[in-house]
Amino acid sequence: MSDSLDTYLILSGILFAIGSFGFLARRNAISMLMSIELMLNAVNLAIVAFGLFGRYPDATAQGAVFALMVMTVAAAEATVGLAIVIAIYRNKKTPLVDEYDSMRQ
Amino acid sequence: MTVETLLPLLLVLPLAGFAFTALVGRRLGKGAHWVAVGVIFLAWLIAMIAVVNVLTGTAPAIEGTESHGYIVGPWERIPAAGFHVDLGLYVDELTACLLIVVTTIGLLVHIYSVGYMAHDPGYWRFFAYLNLFMFSMLLLVLADSWLVVFVAWELVGLSSYLLIGFWYRKRSAALAAKKAFIVNRVGDVGFALGIMAIFVNTGTLNIHDSIAKLTGGESALTIPIWIVALLVFAGAMGKSAQFPLHVWLPDAMEGPTPVSALIHAATMVNAGVYLVARANPLFAAAPSAMVVVAAIGIFTAILAASIAMTQTDIKRVLAYSTLSQLGYMFAALGVGAFTAAIFHLMTHGFFKGLLFLGSGSVIHAVHEEQDMRRMGGLAGKIPITYVTMLIGSFAIAGIPPLAGFFSKDEILGEAFKLGFPWIWAIGLFVALLTAFYMFRLMGRTFWGSFRGPKELWDRIHESPSVMTVPLILLAIPSAVLGLALGLPFGASVIHGWLEPVFHEAVELLGHAEAEYQLFGIDGALIGASVAVAAVGVALAWRYFGADIDGVHVPARPEAVREISARPGLSFLYRASLNKWWFDELYHLLFIVIGGRIAQAFWWFDREVVDGTVNGIGSTTVVTGRNIRRVQTGRVQNYALGIALGLIVMAGSYLLLISAPR
Numbered sequence: 001m002s003d004s005l006d007t008y009l010i011l012s013g014i015l016f017a018i019g020s021f022g023f024l025a026r027r028n029a030i031s032m033l034m035s036i037e038l039m040l041n042a043v044n045l046a047i048v049a050f051g052l053f054g055r056y057p058d059a060t061a062q063g064a065v066f067a068l069m070v071m072t073v074a075a076a077e078a079t080v081g082l083a084i085v086i087a088i089y090r091n092k093k094t095p096l097v098d099e100y101d102s103m104r105q
Numbered sequence: 106m107t108v109e110t111l112l113p114l115l116l117v118l119p120l121a122g123f124a125f126t127a128l129v130g131r132r133l134g135k136g137a138h139w140v141a142v143g144v145i146f147l148a149w150l151i152a153m154i155a156v157v158n159v160l161t162g163t164a165p166a167i168e169g170t171e172s173h174g175y176i177v178g179p180w181e182r183i184p185a186a187g188f189h190v191d192l193g194l195y196v197d198e199l200t201a202c203l204l205i206v207v208t209t210i211g212l213l214v215h216i217y218s219v220g221y222m223a224h225d226p227g228y229w230r231f232f233a234y235l236n237l238f239m240f241s242m243l244l245l246v247l248a249d250s251w252l253v254v255f256v257a258w259e260l261v262g263l264s265s266y267l268l269i270g271f272w273y274r275k276r277s278a279a280l281a282a283k284k285a286f287i288v289n290r291v292g293d294v295g296f297a298l299g300i301m302a303i304f305v306n307t308g309t310l311n312i313h314d315s316i317a318k319l320t321g322g323e324s325a326l327t328i329p330i331w332i333v334a335l336l337v338f339a340g341a342m343g344k345s346a347q348f349p350l351h352v353w354l355p356d357a358m359e360g361p362t363p364v365s366a367l368i369h370a371a372t373m374v375n376a377g378v379y380l381v382a383r384a385n386p387l388f389a390a391a392p393s394a395m396v397v398v399a400a401i402g403i404f405t406a407i408l409a410a411s412i413a414m415t416q417t418d419i420k421r422v423l424a425y426s427t428l429s430q431l432g433y434m435f436a437a438l439g440v441g442a443f444t445a446a447i448f449h450l451m452t453h454g455f456f457k458g459l460l461f462l463g464s465g466s467v468i469h470a471v472h473e474e475q476d477m478r479r480m481g482g483l484a485g486k487i488p489i490t491y492v493t494m495l496i497g498s499f500a501i502a503g504i505p506p507l508a509g510f511f512s513k514d515e516i517l518g519e520a521f522k523l524g525f526p527w528i529w530a531i532g533l534f535v536a537l538l539t540a541f542y543m544f545r546l547m548g549r550t551f552w553g554s555f556r557g558p559k560e561l562w563d564r565i566h567e568s569p570s571v572m573t574v575p576l577i578l579l580a581i582p583s584a585v586l587g588l589a590l591g592l593p594f595g596a597s598v599i600h601g602w603l604e605p606v607f608h609e610a611v612e613l614l615g616h617a618e619a620e621y622q623l624f625g626i627d628g629a630l631i632g633a634s635v636a637v638a639a640v641g642v643a644l645a646w647r648y649f650g651a652d653i654d655g656v657h658v659p660a661r662p663e664a665v666r667e668i669s670a671r672p673g674l675s676f677l678y679r680a681s682l683n684k685w686w687f688d689e690l691y692h693l694l695f696i697v698i699g700g701r702i703a704q705a706f707w708w709f710d711r712e713v714v715d716g717t718v719n720g721i722g723s724t725t726v727v728t729g730r731n732i733r734r735v736q737t738g739r740v741q742n743y744a745l746g747i748a749l750g751l752i753v754m755a756g757s758y759l760l761l762i763s764a765p766r
Contacts, residue, residue, distance in 0.1 A: 020748055024741050032740070097740045 008049035015042035027096045029085040033078060040074045108158055111151045112177050112194050115247065118144040118151075119240035123233055130229025137229035141236050142215045145208070148239070152208040159201040160602050169317075171605035172197040179249065179311075190310060195249035199606045202447055202599075203246040203379055206454040207372050209582075211239050213575035214367040217462050220572035221363055221469060231271060231361065238264035242372050246379060251300045251310045254380070258296065258344065261373045262289050268368060269360040281356040288353040292343015299336030302328045312383065320390045320613065334387050334394035337380065345377030345431050348405040352687055354428055358420040362465030365420060370427045371458040375450050378434045382607075385443050389610035399439020399520075403528045403535075406432030408685065410538035414545070415669075415681040418475050419464045422546050426501065427457055429535060433516050436528050441614045442519030443607040448599050449512035452586050456500040456509055459579035463494035466568045466576065467550060471557060477549040479558075484551040484652060486565045489573040491551050493580040495653075498547050500583045502540035503638040508583050510635070511591030518630045529630075533637050540641025548649030553660045594627065 002008070019042060022035030044067040051063015089095055122144035130137040155175065158164040164173040179193030196204075215235060222231050241260035248254045262285075270282030304310055306326045307318040319330060326333075341347070346354035357369050368374070381388060381398065388395050409428035416422045430453045437446035468475055470487050484491040500507035503514065513536060521529035555562050567573065590599040648668075650660030669678040680686070 024744055024748065027741075100740075101738045 005049055005053035008045060008053075012042045012046040012049065015039075015045065027098055029088070029095050029097050030082075032097065033081045033085065036081070037074060037078060040070060044070050108155050108164070109175050109177050112155060112175060112196065112247070115148050115151055115155075115243050116194075116240060118148045119236045119243065123236035123240060126229055126233040126236060130233055133229060135223075135228065138215070138219045138232050141232035142212075142219065144236065145212050145215050145239055148243070149208040149212045152204040155196055156201040156204050159196060159198060164196075167197060170197070170313075171608055173605070174198065174200070176249070190252050191250055192253055193249045193311075194247045195313070196247065197606060198602045199379075199382060199447065200246050202451055202602065203375075204243075206375070206451055207239075207242050207246060210371040210454055210458045210579070211235075211242070211367060213578055214363045214371075214458070214462070217366075217465070217572050217575040218361075218363040220569045221465055222361065225361075227271065231268075234264055234267045234271070235363075235367070238268065238368060238373070242376075245376055249312050251303060251312055251315065254312070255293075255296065255300055258293065258340065258376065261368075261376060262286065262293070262344070265289075265357070265368050265373055268364040269357045271360055271364065275359070278359040281353075281359040285353040285357050288350050289343045292340050292350055294339075295336045295343070296340020299333055299340060302333045302336055306333065316384060316386050320386045320609075330387065331391040331394045334384075334391040335397060337384055337387070338394065338398055341377030341380045341435075342401065343377070344380075345374050345435070346405075346428055347377070347401050347432065347435060348408055349687075351405055351409065351428050352691060355421050355424040355684070358418070358424050362420065362461060362468060365424070366458045366461030366465065369424065370461050371454040374427060374431055375434075375454065378431065378438065378446055378450050381435070381438045382443050382447055385438075385607055385610035386613060388438070389441065389613035392614070395439050395441065395614075397439070399436050399525065399528055402432045402435025402437075402439055403531050404432070405429070406436060406535045407531055407538075408432075410535045410542065411677075411681050412684050413542040414538060415678060417477050419467065419477050419480070419546065419550060420461070420475055422477075422542060423457070423460055423464055426460075426539065426542065427453075429539065430457065430501070433513065433532065433535070436520065436532060437516040440520045440523045440525045440528060441611065442516060442523065443610060444600050444603045445512065445515040445519050447603060448590065449516055451590070451599075452500070452508035452512040452583070455579055455586060456497045456507075456583040459493060459497040459576060459583050460501065462572070462576055462579065463490050463497060466490040466572055467494075469568050469572070470565050472561060472564070474557060474561075477546065479556050480550045481553045481557075482551070482555040483565065487567045489567060489576060493573075493576040494551070495547065496580045497583050498543040500587075502543050502642055503536055503634055504540075504642070505635060506588055508585070508587035510638075511587030511597075514631055514634050515591065517634050518627055521630055522626070533634060536634055537637045537641040540638045541645045544642050544645030544651070545649045548645060548651060548660060552652040553650045 016039050019035045019037075019039030022038065023032050026032055026035065047070070048063050048067050051060045051066070054063070085095070088100060092100060122141050126133075126137055126141050130141075133139075155164075159174050162173050164175055166172070167174050167176065174195070174197035176196075177194040179191035181189050182192050183190040215232070218231060218235065222228055225231065238261060241257050241264055245254060245257035245261060248257055266282045266286045269285050270279050272278045273282070300310070303315050303319065306328055307315040309315050309318070319326065319333065343350045354369060354374065358365055360369070388398065406429045409425045409432060413422050413425035413429065416425060430449070434446045434449050434453070437443070437449065466487065467480070467483060467490060470483065470490070471480060474480065496507065500509040503510045505511075517529050517532045517536070520526075520532060591597045646656070646658050648661055648665050651658045668674060683689075
């Protein structure tokens with residue numbers, strides 16, 4: 001456990017960068033969903049860190065609650081996302097997003 | 106049954122005849138005329154009942170006027186908030202005079218057409234059109250609303266168009282029909298504007314109410330009355346073919362001859378005269394407009410008479426003669442001699458209808474030849490046509506005691522006495538020309554020797570009685586109508602009839618009631634016009650021959666050639682032969698120059714107006730086609746866009762807050 005906000009923010013930034021790189025670079029729909037989760041968790045880390053080291057000491061709990069909230073939404077999002085991906089996979093027989101092109105003209 | 110209940114039948118019968126003949130006429134073949142002629146005969150009977158009642162004064166008095174007559178309706182049509190058009194029939198002495206001409210000549214022309222059109226494949230179509238015309242013309246004279254008059258005005262124009270272009274496979278006929286229609290449009294624009302001006306001024310479309318309001322002087326008018334009068338007159342100029350809209354009438358002779366007689370001599374072209382006469386207080390309240398009417402009338406009279414001198418087509422001579430006589434009528438209206446104008450309208454309707462039907466009989470006899478250069482000496486071959494046309498010619502030349510003498514003399518005398526000596530002088534000269542060209546026509550057609558092909562001569566025969574009987578029936582009024590209506594001088598029958606109608610206008614004009622002096626000024630004027638007519642006839646006989654009881658004068662074509670080649674006269678001769686180059690002038694003005702301007706406008710419309718609209722469309726299409734490439738359909742590309750956008754926004758925010766203030 002570090003005492004510095006910067007450490008957490010740097011870690012959060014690194015995680016977010018990995019997540020966005022994964023989202024942009026990977027072609028597999030499952031990997032992209034996982035990258036989204038990574039980015040959300042990076043944000044969660046930042047929120048909790050701000051709650052802990054922020055200007056208002058009694059905001060710690062609020063930050064934690066907010067993070068829980070985000071995790072709930074992320075779980076729901078992952079569920080729906082996975083369902084969609086599976087449905088597309090059944091039709092297209094591929095998990096690669098660049099082959100999902102039936103709406104291109 | 107009262108007359109009021111019969112009057113709507115005047116309109117219903119010809120309309121029903123038109124509908125019936127148009128729908129089932131083709132199956133009736135040669136029997137197509139029975140219904141068409143029958144309904145016109147019934148309409149004639151009804152009209153005569155109404156006319157007799159109105160003119161003898163047994164009809165009820167019309168409220169607010171001194172006239173006797175009938176008002177039927179009005180039935181409200183097209184009701185809207187604060188505006189409605191009423192259809193009502195209005196019969197007074199003026200309408201009665203028109204009804205006599207329209208229904209009588211209409212009936213005789215229908216009967217004549219049975220013979221004239223007998224071999225035409227469009228037999229049933231011809232009678233359907235004639236019935237449509239009769240309906241329109243009767244609506245025109247009976248209606249009491251400006252708007253209904255305008256509708257009828259257009260309907261007679263339509264029937265005229267259909268009948269001029271009756272032989273539509275002939276290119277010249279189709280073109281003549283189009284010309285008549287287009288030239289009439291020019292006048293109709295004026296008439297429509299006039300009606301709008303009347304409505305703006307008075308808020309009513311009823312002819313009698315609106316004129317009472319216009320001339321009553323109770324409230325200031327939005328549009329000056331002389332403008333209203335001139336706009337209405339513009340419509341009259343178109344329909345009655347007055348200069349400068351006279352060019353359509355001679356070309357209208359492309360239609361069958363009964364049509365020329367009915368529409369282009371006796372009835373429709375009189376609609377303009379009727380309109381001005383009907384609106385007489387309106388014109389009387391605008392003396393400046395009256396002068397314009399008189400000037401255009403007398404100018405048309407001399408212009409047309411000068412052209413009629415040299416034309417070789419028998420129907421064209423009569424067409425220009427019609428123009429000239431209509432000019433007389435407008436001159437009479439313009440000087441304020443309304444009764445004289447209507448009197449001339451009636452006599453002219455009969456004798457010009459007779460002359461046209463006679464010319465049709467001549468054309469029929471020489472197998473569709475209209476050129477007088479290939480006629481001559483026909484008097485012995487077609488005696489009935491000859492005698493009736495001779496009566497008609499004497500009548501139009503103004504030889505007493507035939508009809509034309511009385512009416513023409515009244516116009517000239519009134520013009521002189523009402524202070525327009527220049528109109529009298531020109532009119533007198535036109536009377537000379539009239540007598541000359543009519544007897545030139547007679548000389549070229551009936552006297553001398555036949556100039557057509559020899560083998561035709563033996564086949565020339567008189568027309569069947571279905572054609573000659575109408576000629577005889579028209580010759581009778583041409584001879585005696587003047588005696589019946591024009592006597593005694595100064596207090597004639599027709600003055601008694603029309604006095605209530607024109608009373609108000611004459612008062613507005615302030616004409617002094619002068620004592621009629623048969624052995625003074627009036628006698629001298631009569632003497633002058635008779636002398637002039639006699640000189641005209643004598644001149645025509647001298648140059649174009651005559652072969653009438655006791656008078657045998659040979660034609661002298663070489664003298665005619667010599668005179669027409671003289672230096673001063675050759676220009677006039679060429680001008681007359683070429684109709685003063687009006688067709689060429691209009692061709693230059695409206696087809697060449699107007700066409701260029703139209704083409705410039707077309708270019709502007711095509712390139713600038715259409716170009717703007719199409720340009721907006723095609724720019725959108727091209728832009729869309731190019732921008733569409735952004736939509737790759739790959740999720741990663743969109744995500745990259747979102748990420749880049751976020752970086753740009755966050756970066757610029759950071760730059761802004763860190764910027765030194």
